[in-house]
Amino acid sequence: MTAGTVFVKPSSTLDLVVRGRAQRASRRRLVMGILAASIVVVFAVSLMVGQTLYSPADVMGVLLGRDVSGATFTIGRLRLPRAVLAVVAGLSFGLAGVTFQTMLRNALASPDIIGISAGASAAASFAIVTLSLSGAAVSIFAIVAGLGVALAIYALSYKGGAAGTRLILVGIGIAAMLESVTNYILSRAGQWELQEALRWLTGSLNGTTWPQVLTALIALVVFGPMLLSRAGLLGAMQLGDDTAGALGVRVERTRIIVIFSAVGLIAFATAAAGPIAFVAFLSGPIASRLIGPNGSVLLPASLVGALLVLVADFCGQYAFGTRFPVGVVTGVLGAPYLIYLIVRTNRAGGSL
Amino acid sequence: MTSSHTLVAQALTLGYGDSTVINGLDLIVPGGQITAIVGPNACGKSTLLRSMSRLLAPRDGRVLLDGKSVHKIPARELARTLGLLPQSPIAPDGITVTDLVGRGRQPHQGLFSRWTREDEQAVADALDATDTASLADRSVDELSGGQRQRVWIAMALAQHTDLLLLDEPTTFLDVSHQIEVLDLLTDLNRSRGTTIVMVLHDLNLAARYADHLIALADGRVHAAGAPADVLTEECVRHVFGIESKVILDPTSDKPLMLPIGRHHMNVTV
Numbered sequence: 001m002t003a004g005t006v007f008v009k010p011s012s013t014l015d016l017v018v019r020g021r022a023q024r025a026s027r028r029r030l031v032m033g034i035l036a037a038s039i040v041v042v043f044a045v046s047l048m049v050g051q052t053l054y055s056p057a058d059v060m061g062v063l064l065g066r067d068v069s070g071a072t073f074t075i076g077r078l079r080l081p082r083a084v085l086a087v088v089a090g091l092s093f094g095l096a097g098v099t100f101q102t103m104l105r106n107a108l109a110s111p112d113i114i115g116i117s118a119g120a121s122a123a124a125s126f127a128i129v130t131l132s133l134s135g136a137a138v139s140i141f142a143i144v145a146g147l148g149v150a151l152a153i154y155a156l157s158y159k160g161g162a163a164g165t166r167l168i169l170v171g172i173g174i175a176a177m178l179e180s181v182t183n184y185i186l187s188r189a190g191q192w193e194l195q196e197a198l199r200w201l202t203g204s205l206n207g208t209t210w211p212q213v214l215t216a217l218i219a220l221v222v223f224g225p226m227l228l229s230r231a232g233l234l235g236a237m238q239l240g241d242d243t244a245g246a247l248g249v250r251v252e253r254t255r256i257i258v259i260f261s262a263v264g265l266i267a268f269a270t271a272a273a274g275p276i277a278f279v280a281f282l283s284g285p286i287a288s289r290l291i292g293p294n295g296s297v298l299l300p301a302s303l304v305g306a307l308l309v310l311v312a313d314f315c316g317q318y319a320f321g322t323r324f325p326v327g328v329v330t331g332v333l334g335a336p337y338l339i340y341l342i343v344r345t346n347r348a349g350g351s352l
Numbered sequence: 353m354t355s356s357h358t359l360v361a362q363a364l365t366l367g368y369g370d371s372t373v374i375n376g377l378d379l380i381v382p383g384g385q386i387t388a389i390v391g392p393n394a395c396g397k398s399t400l401l402r403s404m405s406r407l408l409a410p411r412d413g414r415v416l417l418d419g420k421s422v423h424k425i426p427a428r429e430l431a432r433t434l435g436l437l438p439q440s441p442i443a444p445d446g447i448t449v450t451d452l453v454g455r456g457r458q459p460h461q462g463l464f465s466r467w468t469r470e471d472e473q474a475v476a477d478a479l480d481a482t483d484t485a486s487l488a489d490r491s492v493d494e495l496s497g498g499q500r501q502r503v504w505i506a507m508a509l510a511q512h513t514d515l516l517l518l519d520e521p522t523t524f525l526d527v528s529h530q531i532e533v534l535d536l537l538t539d540l541n542r543s544r545g546t547t548i549v550m551v552l553h554d555l556n557l558a559a560r561y562a563d564h565l566i567a568l569a570d571g572r573v574h575a576a577g578a579p580a581d582v583l584t585e586e587c588v589r590h591v592f593g594i595e596s597k598v599i600l601d602p603t604s605d606k607p608l609m610l611p612i613g614r615h616h617m618n619v620t621v
């Protein structure tokens with residue numbers, strides 16, 4: 001740092017920077033390529049494998065709209081919407097979860113821990129079970145409740161803009177409360193099967209229909225790009241509000257757009273598949289381990305979410321003697337990590 | 353490259369909630385020069401810098417950049433002209449030095465942050481200027497306080513602004529690194545004409561490195577001008593409430609302040 005070297009540009013540093021970026025980008029591409037390929041493989045397998053096995057040719061036939069005896073119904077009506085919803089819900093949960101975790105700089109601050117998913121779920125179950133609504137009306141209930149919970153948590157834990165442990169604790173409390181609301185709604189209805197009840201408590205893909213898939217897919221197409229395009233702004237906001245503001249980020253505005261989009265993703269996915277346990281919570285940290293310090297974790301986390309849901313649903317259906325809804329499987333995966341994080345947070349605050 | 357920018361505060365009143373921190377302050381930052389702001393803890397130095405970089409809306413009065421209220425300039429546009437390194441920025445867990453420095457390019461990039469050669473060059477220059485190129489791939493968590501501080505300054509440099517406000521850029525630094533940072537800022541000022549405004553706690557370094565010294569007290573500017581005119585025994589008494597002896601620095605023609613504690617009153621300097 002001697003005077004005079006300031007604006008001399010030893011090409012070596014530029015090379016270092018350029019090469020470093022290229023390396024990180026190629027690592028990212030590799031990891032995301034593997035994730036995407038795994039999603040395609042598990043997706044294909046979950047179309048082929050089941051009570052009846054179908055060949056790839058049969059599956060292709062159904063996908064191309066040909067009439068394949070037996071397969072058209074089983075694949076076209078049962079397995080395909082289920083697998084598509086697994087991907088859509090996984091992408092949505094993964095993306096929304098990591099957005100919250102990044103913005104609040106805390107892995108515990110994912111929407112399924114701090115009660116946003118629980119709120120969306122309680123509202124959706126209320127709309128469906130108590131009010132006998134369906135379709136878009138359910139999603140509207142879910143999104144309003146999700147935003148309401150986000151707002152409530154923010155208001156209850158707001159302290160000079162800092163969202164620390166308080167927010168998490170308030171959120172966990174609210175989540176517990178809302179889960180009991182869901183329980184109450186389901187118990188009042190009485191006639192509901194266990195499977196349906198489990199959808200609203202832990203999330204399930206049983207009996208997925210195309211309209212459900214479609215609303216969640218539209219939400220993903222609308223809100224996904226809103227979040228992904230703001231990866232850079234979120235990156236700046238991780239440096240603190242002042243630094244982000246000094247870098248030209250309109251912090252409040254960005255925060256509102258980001259929260260709204262993330263809650264939108266969560267709410268629509270939850271209205272379709274229930275609050276699939278811990279997917280939002282797990283995807284970010286897993287993706288961040290896989291990607292390393294090589295750029296934004298938003299898209300990778302989204303892919304991890306999709307893979308998690310696909311694999312967990314497949315395992316839930318066929319890996320054990322009885323069929324478990326997907327949320328039970330992801331719940332079993334997520335719980336130990338949650339405990340680990342809470343223990344670690346007690347020692348030092350951690351982000352991702 | 354032009355640093356004919358003028359940054360002016362007029363009758364500025366700032367505060368949080370019910371409390372007023374800055375009260376009717378007037379201030380001029382001379383373009384193309386190094387300005388140091390000094391004042392006791394909690395007198396509102398950081399608050400002032402935040403408002404000058406549009407992060408805090410004034411209760412009253414205004415901050416003008418080239419005659420235009422900074423609060424009316426779009427955030428992104430302002431961030432290409434005026435940069436701020438806050439007093440305590442946050443480094444996300446596990447972020448690498450290059451990545452952190454690269455975030456200084458934010459105001460120059462669009463949505464989806466596409467990287468250009470110019471961005472890479474700016475990052476490389478900033479790493480070189482702060483002598484942090486050798487740390488490029490290290491994680492910021494594992495750096496020493498001084499190294500980390502230089503990385504933050506590199507981030508601010510990568511932003512490529514004509515005006516740079518720095519809130520205590522020399523905290524955490526040992527004396528040699530303090531001097532290095534101040535020399536670096538001076539280089540930046542000389543070679544690129546960058547207008548520098550920095551909050552410093554070391555009055556002697558402030559007097560040594562600044563062309564223009566501003567002493568804050570009671571939410572106003574107590575004195576402003578050439579260091580020799582500002583750093584006086586009267587000023588130190590008024591602003592910091594301590595007795596001192598101000599002599600001429602033998603290594604420069606700047607004033608040098610020697611504080612006198614209660615226990616050393618009788619020692620003649």
Ligand SMILES: Nc1ncnc2c1ncn2[C@@H]1O[C@H](COP(=O)(O)OP(=O)(O)OP(=O)(O)O)[C@@H](O)[C@H]1O
Nearest residue numbers: 160368373391392393394395396397398399400439
């Ligand atoms: N976000 C905030 N909310 C409420 N009060 C604040 C906030 N930030 C600062 N203050 C108060 O404003 C006053 C001035 O604070 P400021 O940070 O500007 O002081 P400073 O001169 O930078 O002090 P230091 O030398 O310790 O950095 C202090 O009394 C502080 O408590």
Ligand SMILES: [Mg+2]
Nearest residue numbers: 397398439519
């Ligand atoms: Mg301060």
